[in-house]
Amino acid sequence: xxxxxxxxxxxxxxxxxxxxxxxxxxxxxxxxxxxxxxxxxxxxxxxxxxxxxx
Numbered sequence: 477x478x479x480x481x482x483x484x485x486x487x488x489x490x491x492x493x494x495x496x497x498x499x500x501x502x503x504x505x506x507x508x509x510x511x512x513x514x515x516x517x518x519x520x521x522x523x524x525x526x527x528x529x530x
Contacts, residue, residue, distance in 0.1 A: 490526040494519050 484492075501515035 487526055487529055490522055490529075494522045494526065497522060 497515050497519035501512045501519065504512040504515060
């Protein structure tokens, strides 16, 4: 309740995006392996960008 109006930090936003991409990659892994690999690669790039932040 107290965190209702607090803004997410940039790291938190990137981590949420990373998790979302991994979920999508897992969902695609059963139907389209190439698309799944692309989502996994994109997730890795987001994680690297998160690590670059101070």
